Amino acid sequence: MTGVDTTPSTPASGAEDRTPLVVVDDLCKVFPVADRAKIHAVEHVSLQVDRGETLAVVGESGCGKSTLAHLIIRLLDPTGGRIVLDGADITDLSARAMRPHRQKMQIVFQDPFASLDPRRTVGRAVGEPLRVHKVASGNELEERVANLFERVGLERQHARQFPHQFSGGQRQRICIARALALEPELVIADEAVSALDVSIQAQVINLMMDLQAEMGLSYLFISHDLAVVERISHRVAVMYLGQIVELGPRSAIFENPQHSYTKRLLEAVPIADPRRRHHRPLLTDEIPSPRWGPGEAPERVELAEVEPGHFVGVEAPTG
Amino acid sequence: MTDVMMPDQQELVPAGRDAWRMFLRNRAAVAGLIMFFGILFMTFFGPMLYDEDPNDIVARPFLEPGTEGAPAMGTDYLGRDVLAGVINGGSTTLTVAAIAAVMIVAIGVTIGALAGFYGGTVDTVLMRFTEFFQVLPALLFAMVVVTLFEPSARTISIAIGLVLWPSLARLTRAEFLRLRNLEFVKAARAIGSTDLRIISRVIFPNALPPLIVSTTLVMGAAILFEAGLAFLGLGDPNTLSWGLMIGLNRGNFLNAWWTVTFPGLAIFITVLSFSLIGDGLQDAFNPKLRGR
Numbered sequence: 064m065t066g067v068d069t070t071p072s073t074p075a076s077g078a079e080d081r082t083p084l085v086v087v088d089d090l091c092k093v094f095p096v097a098d099r100a101k102i103h104a105v106e107h108v109s110l111q112v113d114r115g116e117t118l119a120v121v122g123e124s125g126c127g128k129s130t131l132a133h134l135i136i137r138l139l140d141p142t143g144g145r146i147v148l149d150g151a152d153i154t155d156l157s158a159r160a161m162r163p164h165r166q167k168m169q170i171v172f173q174d175p176f177a178s179l180d181p182r183r184t185v186g187r188a189v190g191e192p193l194r195v196h197k198v199a200s201g202n203e204l205e206e207r208v209a210n211l212f213e214r215v216g217l218e219r220q221h222a223r224q225f226p227h228q229f230s231g232g233q234r235q236r237i238c239i240a241r242a243l244a245l246e247p248e249l250v251i252a253d254e255a256v257s258a259l260d261v262s263i264q265a266q267v268i269n270l271m272m273d274l275q276a277e278m279g280l281s282y283l284f285i286s287h288d289l290a291v292v293e294r295i296s297h298r299v300a301v302m303y304l305g306q307i308v309e310l311g312p313r314s315a316i317f318e319n320p321q322h323s324y325t326k327r328l329l330e331a332v333p334i335a336d337p338r339r340r341h342h343r344p345l346l347t348d349e350i351p352s353p354r355w356g357p358g359e360a361p362e363r364v365e366l367a368e369v370e371p372g373h374f375v376g377v378e379a380p381t382g
Numbered sequence: 383m384t385d386v387m388m389p390d391q392q393e394l395v396p397a398g399r400d401a402w403r404m405f406l407r408n409r410a411a412v413a414g415l416i417m418f419f420g421i422l423f424m425t426f427f428g429p430m431l432y433d434e435d436p437n438d439i440v441a442r443p444f445l446e447p448g449t450e451g452a453p454a455m456g457t458d459y460l461g462r463d464v465l466a467g468v469i470n471g472g473s474t475t476l477t478v479a480a481i482a483a484v485m486i487v488a489i490g491v492t493i494g495a496l497a498g499f500y501g502g503t504v505d506t507v508l509m510r511f512t513e514f515f516q517v518l519p520a521l522l523f524a525m526v527v528v529t530l531f532e533p534s535a536r537t538i539s540i541a542i543g544l545v546l547w548p549s550l551a552r553l554t555r556a557e558f559l560r561l562r563n564l565e566f567v568k569a570a571r572a573i574g575s576t577d578l579r580i581i582s583r584v585i586f587p588n589a590l591p592p593l594i595v596s597t598t599l600v601m602g603a604a605i606l607f608e609a610g611l612a613f614l615g616l617g618d619p620n621t622l623s624w625g626l627m628i629g630l631n632r633g634n635f636l637n638a639w640w641t642v643t644f645p646g647l648a649i650f651i652t653v654l655s656f657s658l659i660g661d662g663l664q665d666a667f668n669p670k671l672r673g674r
Contacts, residue, residue, distance in 0.1 A: 136572055158577070165574035178565035182587050188566075192573045241569070 082150065083111040084248055084281050085135065085168075090144035092130055092305075099357040104130040106305040106361055107144070112249060117275065117282040119292040119313075121328065122302035127353070128285045131302070132253045135283065136170050137161055149248065166196060169242035173254035175234035179226040185237045186212075186222025192244040211240040216270060232263035236270065243274065251283045256291060268295055289332045293317055298372075301325045304353055306364045311373030321375040401591075404666035411662020417655035421648070425476060428469035436466040436622050444638045456640040458631055464641060467627050468648050474623035475608055475652070478539045482604040485543030487597055490550025491586075497551070498558025499581055509555070512548045520545040521610065528616045535618060542607045546600055553596050557589035591667030595660050602656035609649050624649050 092105040104127040112118045120128045133139040135146055137153060145154045153164050169192075172178040179188050190208045193199045199207050209219035215236040226234060235255060242250050252271070256264040272295060274280060286292050292299060292313075299316040301309040301324065309322040320326045355361060364376040405411055434440065434453070439461040445452035455464035497508040527541035561567060562585060570584045611617055612625025613632065624645040631641035 138568055138571055162574040165572065170569070170572045172565040172569065174565055178569050180566045180570075180584060180588070191570070191575070195573050195575050195579070238569075241573075245573075 081114075084114045084149055085112040085283070086145075086147040087111065087131075087135060088145045088147070090131070090134060090146065091142050092127070092134055092139060093142045096354065101355050103305050103353050103355060103361050105134060105141075107363055108302075108305075108307055109144075110300055110307065110310065112281050112283055114248070114281055115275070115279045116297045117284050117295050119284040119286060119296035119299045120302055121286055121289060121292050121299060123287060123328075125353070126302045127305040128287075128302050129253055130305075132170065132251050132283065132285050136168055136251055138170075162196070166245040167247050168249040168251065169245065169247045170251040170253060171235070171238045171242050171255040173257055175231045175238060175258060176226075178238050179234060181226055183225075184223055185226055185229070188226075189222070189237060189241045189244055192241065196245060198245065207244070211244055212237075214243065214274070215240045230263075231259055232267060235259060235263075235267050239267075239270065239274070243278075246278070247280070249281045249283065251285070253285045254287070255284075257286065257288060264291060271295065289317075289328060301328065304351065304361065306361070306376070307366065307374075308364055308376035309374065310366070311370075311375075315370065315373040319373075321369055321373075323378060401663075401666040405662050408662040408665055410658050411665070414655040414658025414662065417651050418659060421472060421476075421652050421655065424469055425472035428472075432466065432469055434463050434466040436462060436470045438462065438466075440466075444634070444641075446638070447640055455644045456638070458627070458641045459634055459638070464627075464644050467622060468624070468644050471622045471624045471627055471645060472648065472652075474535060474618075474621050475605055475625065475649070478535050478542065478608045478623075479601050479604040481536070481539035482542040482546065482607075483597060483601045485540065486547045486550055486600055486604070487593075489543065490547040491554050491593065493547075494551040494554025494556075495558055495581055495586065498555035499562055499577070499585065501559070501562075505555070508551075512551045515545065516548040518545065521607075524607065524611060525614065525616055528611060533616055533618045535621060538608060538611060538617065541611075542604050546603060546607070550593070550596055550600060553592060554589065557592060558585055561585045561588050591663075595664045595667065598656050598660035598663060602653040602660070605649060605653050605656070 087108060087110050090105055090108045091103075094102040094104060096102055106127075108131060110118065110120075120131060122128050130139065134141050137146075137156070141154060145152060147153070148164055149167055151164065153161060156164065179185060183191075186208050189211055190204050193204050193207060208222055212219050212221055217233065217236055217240070221229075221233075221237075226237070229237065238255075239250075250271075255271075256267050259267060268291060271282065275282065282295070284292065284295055296313050298310070298312050300307050301316065301322065303324045309316065309320065309325045316325060317329065320329055353361070366374040367377050369375050440453065440463045441451055441457050441461050443457060443459050443461040445457040445461075447454060447456040449456075453463045453465050455468065458464055458467070493508050493512060497505040497512075524538075524541040524545050527544065528537055531537045558581075567580060567584055570580050575584070608617070608623065609625030609628065612623050613629040615629055617623055617626045617629070619626070627645040628642050628649075631638070635642045
């Protein structure tokens with residue numbers, strides 16, 4: 064679209080350590096609802112994020128991708144499975160025991176207007192992680208906050224202003240600055256650019272890619288927008304009804320999709336060129352509910368490796 | 383120029399300044415503020431300017447204001463100066479209201495914040511506890527408390543505080559419920575902030591405007607309560623208050639209207655001023671009305 068460099072930097076370019084940064088194994092989240100029914104939001108999800116790579120998780124709204132993000136950053140407690148961050152099992156850690164690990168992973172939320180405290184200067188918001196973890200104080204803290212503002216393409220003077228004085232794109236930059244304050248290794252972007260205008264989206268995506276190249280960050284990029292995902296990701300996981308139905312390198316998913324749901328998702332991507340546009344069957348049918356009555360449970364999708372690193376959910380042979 | 387990190391109070395300035403401007407544009411609220419300062423002025427400086435002991439018998443009983451030798455507001459059934467009573471009776475009333483308000487805020491905000499923030503069992507237990515106090519017949523309960531212990535300003539304040547805190551607790555809980563799932567609160571959690579820090583530094587400042595409004599209104603209610611208890615003879619009989627004056631003179635209302643009317647007006651104006659200020663603050667804190 065706009066940028067010259069449209070390919071993400073090669074994963075793990077700066078990182079010598081080849082062990083995965085995050086390993087999610089058989090993660091489940093079941094919410095109890097009325098009438099003893101259960102919402103299976105995340106079902107037996109296993110994935111890993113390597114150092115310096117961007118793993119995108121795509122799917123329609125309601126497929127559990129945000130729940131997955133919240134589970135990994137431990138804003139929600141999983142009902143099953145394990146989360147290993149940088150070799151440490153963080154699945155059952157208490158809030159207190161979790162604190163040191165939070166320095167390694169941060170999150171950027173979807174709504175840039177809700178994710179900053181309206182009563183705090185943005186400088187305070189960005190400095191808050193440093194204060195909470197007692198990493199810096201006084202002049203040193205001020206200086207680090209100013210550097211963070213410059214790093215995300217804002218000016219240091221902006222630190223004194225309040226969130227309502229910024230546009231959506233600027234606010235998302237501020238949220239990224241806050242996420243970077245503790246120099247984390249993993250940044251979870253939960254629909255981080257979905258609420259922005261397309262041109263602003265491109266700027267923020269470029270910023271995220273630059274920061275990745277600079278700091279060797281890993282991203283877990285949650286999105287429903289395949290155009291954005293194609294731009295930023297190294298690998299892609301497709302989620303449907305709480306389960307991963309296809310996972311593989313970006314090229315495999317976009318050029319050689321195997322699962323019928325992935326194919327349909329790709330067909331729904333708008334094409335900017337009218338000559339290439341043709342009538343396509345769009346995803347009009349609603350996704351079935353992840354709500355299951357007492358004693359019922361969703362059928363588990365088995366993944367088969369069709370080529371190295373490319374896993375596809377085995378489908379029942381029905382039309 | 384080095385104040386990149388401003389302290390908490392200063393951060394509130396822009397929002398506060400806007401709110402103040404909105405408040406000043408509301409004439410009724412400004413009138414309420416003037417009335418309130420008038421009452422405060424009378425209570426603090428009145429005794430110096432009008433040097434008359436409210437317990438002294440200064441003239442014949444039941445002297446109507448305007449008649450010869452009568453003080454400006456007449457005399458009561460013992461011949462005491464009603465004006466001196468009105469001037470000196472305010473301090474008890476205002477002190478009781480202030481102590482009660484502190485209690486109401488302390489109990490109400492603490493219980494409401496814990497219930498709203500933690501939810502689940504904590505919420506259920508705390509809210510049942512709140513409802514227990516809410517369904518108590520307020521006046522009766524306060525009367526029992528005052529009767530069991532000595533009827534001093536402190537006991538009366540505590541009794542009032544005990545019956546009026548549930549409304550503030552419920553409001554605080556509702557605000558915490560609304561705010562706790564917002565993304566900036568989740569962000570604070572993801573950073574690793576402690577619960578105490580999230581409650582006191584993140585949610586509480588954002589819940590403050592409606593709590594301030596509610597506190598103002600509850601102070602008006604506290605004053606009425608104090609007056610009501612004194613009227614029923616449950617006030618401190620040795621401490622002059624507006625409610626006590628009305629209570630002592632209530633039998634003479636039909637033949638000596640001034641003995642009851644002037645302290646009554648003082649209560650009326652004070653409660654009205656709190657109401658008007660509360661309404662004004664409500665509008666001032668409402669972002670939808672800003673910038674009109």
